[in-house]
Amino acid sequence: MATTAENRPKFRWHIIVFLAPAVLVYTAVMIIPLFGTLQFSLYTTIDNTQHFVGLDNFRTLFGDPRWSDSFWNALGNNAWFFFIHMVVQNPIGILLAALLSHPRLRMSAFYRTTIFIPTILSFVIVGFGWKLILSPIWGIAPSMLDAVGLKSLFAPWLGKEAYALTTLSLISVWQYVGIPMMLIYAALLSIPDEVLEAAECDGITGMSQFWKIKLPLILPSIGIISILTFVANFNAFDLIYSAQGALAGPNYSTDILGTFLYRTFFGFQLQLGDPNMGSTIASAMFFIILAGVSVYLFLIQTRLRRYQF
Amino acid sequence: MQSARSSVGRSIAAHAILITYTIIALFPVIVIIMNSFKTRKAIFREPLSLPHSESFSLEGYQTVLTQGDFFLYFQNSLIVTLASLFCVLLFGAMAAFALAEYRFKGNTLMGLYLALGIMIPIRLGTVAILQLMVASGLVNTRTALVLVYTAQGLPLAVFILSEFMRQVSDDLKNAGRIDGLSEYRIFFRLVLPLVRPAMATVAVFTLIPIWNDLWFPLILAPAEETKTLTLGSQVFIGQFVTNWNAVLASLSLAILPALILYLIFSRQLIRGITAGAVK
Numbered sequence: 001m002a003t004t005a006e007n008r009p010k011f012r013w014h015i016i017v018f019l020a021p022a023v024l025v026y027t028a029v030m031i032i033p034l035f036g037t038l039q040f041s042l043y044t045t046i047d048n049t050q051h052f053v054g055l056d057n058f059r060t061l062f063g064d065p066r067w068s069d070s071f072w073n074a075l076g077n078n079a080w081f082f083f084i085h086m087v088v089q090n091p092i093g094i095l096l097a098a099l100l101s102h103p104r105l106r107m108s109a110f111y112r113t114t115i116f117i118p119t120i121l122s123f124v125i126v127g128f129g130w131k132l133i134l135s136p137i138w139g140i141a142p143s144m145l146d147a148v149g150l151k152s153l154f155a156p157w158l159g160k161e162a163y164a165l166t167t168l169s170l171i172s173v174w175q176y177v178g179i180p181m182m183l184i185y186a187a188l189l190s191i192p193d194e195v196l197e198a199a200e201c202d203g204i205t206g207m208s209q210f211w212k213i214k215l216p217l218i219l220p221s222i223g224i225i226s227i228l229t230f231v232a233n234f235n236a237f238d239l240i241y242s243a244q245g246a247l248a249g250p251n252y253s254t255d256i257l258g259t260f261l262y263r264t265f266f267g268f269q270l271q272l273g274d275p276n277m278g279s280t281i282a283s284a285m286f287f288i289i290l291a292g293v294s295v296y297l298f299l300i301q302t303r304l305r306r307y308q309f
Numbered sequence: 310m311q312s313a314r315s316s317v318g319r320s321i322a323a324h325a326i327l328i329t330y331t332i333i334a335l336f337p338v339i340v341i342i343m344n345s346f347k348t349r350k351a352i353f354r355e356p357l358s359l360p361h362s363e364s365f366s367l368e369g370y371q372t373v374l375t376q377g378d379f380f381l382y383f384q385n386s387l388i389v390t391l392a393s394l395f396c397v398l399l400f401g402a403m404a405a406f407a408l409a410e411y412r413f414k415g416n417t418l419m420g421l422y423l424a425l426g427i428m429i430p431i432r433l434g435t436v437a438i439l440q441l442m443v444a445s446g447l448v449n450t451r452t453a454l455v456l457v458y459t460a461q462g463l464p465l466a467v468f469i470l471s472e473f474m475r476q477v478s479d480d481l482k483n484a485g486r487i488d489g490l491s492e493y494r495i496f497f498r499l500v501l502p503l504v505r506p507a508m509a510t511v512a513v514f515t516l517i518p519i520w521n522d523l524w525f526p527l528i529l530a531p532a533e534e535t536k537t538l539t540l541g542s543q544v545f546i547g548q549f550v551t552n553w554n555a556v557l558a559s560l561s562l563a564i565l566p567a568l569i570l571y572l573i574f575s576r577q578l579i580r581g582i583t584a585g586a587v588k
Contacts, residue, residue: 014492015407019419022404022463025396029438029460030426036437096330099323111327113575115334120571122521124543125563128556129337138553140340140356174333182579227428235430238523242543258432265436266528279436286433293428 038286040279057280067277071284073252074260077165081256082233084169085176089229090222092173093180098210100181101188112185116178123175127242130171134158158243161253168254172239176232180225187221188214220304227296234289237262257285338564345369345557352553369558373545376555379562381534382541386566389451389537390519393458397515398508400459401466406496408467409474410482420471426464431457432524442529449532457525462515469514473507474500509577516574520567538563 041057043050061067096115100108118126133140134157142154157167191214199205199213237258240248246268248255263271265278343359344352351364358364373379408420431438438457439448447453477500485495501508526540536544542563549555571578 012411012413015411015413017493018403018407018496021396022400022423022467023419025400025456026423026426026460026463029441029456030431030434033434033437033441034429034431036440037434040436092330096327099327102320102323105320105323107324111331112579113572114331115327116575116579117338117568117571118334120517120521120567121338121564122523122539122567124521124523124539124546125341125560125567126337128546129341129560132553132556133337133340138353138356143356177334231428231430235432237432238521241523261435275436275440282433282436286429289429289433 034286037279038283040276041283044276045274057276058284061277061280061284070252070255070260071281074255074257075288077254078234078236078256080165081169081172081236082230084166085173085229085233086226088170089173089177090180090225092177093225094184094218094222096177096181097184097188098214100185112182115181118175119178121175123238124242126171126175127239130174131158131243134167159250161250164244164250165254168240168243171243172236175239176229179228180222183221183225184218187218191217220301223296223300223304227293230292230296231289234285234292257281257288261285341557342561342564345554345561347554349554352557366554369552369554369556370562372549372552372555373558373562377541377545377559378533378536379538379541379559382536382538383566385451385535385541386520386538389454389458390516392451392455393462393519394512394515396455396459397462397466398512401463401511402470402501402504402508403496404463405467405470405474406500409471410500420467423464423467426461427468431461435524435528439528447529449530449535451530451535453529454525454535454537457529458515458519458522462519465514466511469511470504470507473504477503506577506580509574510580513574513578516570517567520570538566 042052042054044053044057045051061071096111099105100111102108132138136142136154136156142151145151145154155163157163195213195217196209199209204212234257236256240254240256240259241262244254246259246263246266248259261278261281264281265273265275267273340356344356346360346367347364348366348368351358351360351366355364360366404423408416408423442448442453447456481499482495485499490498521539522537523539523543526535526537527543530536531540542559545559546556549559
């Protein structure tokens, strides 16, 4: 059958029909607006008409102190946000996954299901919930610290410039630790028994088995988690907006690119929204994410050795 | 004997760590739900104790249900999520089938084009998306949200589903062709039922971010009649900052649907994430 179909070259309409809805919606609502936004960043609006200004908006964003202070502040905060995720989320995720993947562990389904619960909650719940718990008015956090004799350590963490961003990063880690846990758990389960048995024959067991055999084998998963975290962090908005509002207080200390974009695009208090500068920030975020993804695809992923079993 | 004892010790340590982390994960959720059933006094005086006959009160829920339009928000969220989910699954499966089944010029390129959206977030196009929706008169409609979420969900859906469709046996499809089934029937009758588990996985992955999204409802559909539950509770909580009963009750109401959905679908979700790792 297949050969007769090839002998008689006939236009295969069904391929078009199968592809068309997905490609049309995706192109119209995602790809065209994405490039539209990049294009907007090259224009400025004067008296409701668009004027081409080349890269002037980017020069303003990076160099003009009215904009660049906020931009570099947001970028720096975003980098710190990402750094906390990398150094806290991944080790906790790996530890939990390593414990869960132990073949004789009981109740592992229960642990897996419950530890994943925060991940499915919306940022609004997470942001407000933690805000209440950490609030000095309610006093849950101080009274719990008091119970272990550490009351002096309590501070209104979300309200202090020095701690607010780190606190929010940790809240976000709390919410998302389920994802690295699951992906690494999957990677650990896919290591064949023979490999581990061979290691045991050579006397490599317990911790050294983890460091010498398992960890190298799950490095590709850690790579994927890192790039997913990178993209999600440099595009984050909801948590900061829910917990600290669009002004990302106190005194912009928790401002990240997402909230900066929102304020610029929509305006706040006395400042009017500016779609062109908004596009410029979105474009900058686009290039940052693109750079991160390219580094991962071309530098990291190609160097990670993959083992085929 | 020595090794048996140390393995018992190790398993106790493992359980201790896992239980500690489970408590960390659940503590905030439990505290919020527990306190939503208490009187205002009890919320502050004994935040960590369970509600009992003296401290039990539903005043928070009464405030929320009489003043907020939670039922409407819930309905909006449900309609938007289900409609987007339907489009993502149908269009995604169709495109995945085309990519997995047929060889044609530009197949790989089309696959890469559709995969772009996995890494580049749709949020970055917001400025132009808003203009598009303004131009087409779709601002403050649920349709705008459905369109955006469909576009957002498609890349991952196509990627995952085409992997699974490659595994469907060729013999089966060719047998269908010999029996004179059209390509459409082969897709709907033979292939779709076989990839149902993968569809369930994709459904859960698509559903959670849509249900929880705050950005697009805030920008594209902030009107009272089109507010989703996530945006609605955000605005509502903001208005009631000082009314702790109402805030805790509305947080609990927002947690509930997500939690129920999760407990129904958690098997699919976990199986989906750990797919291919089954030994």
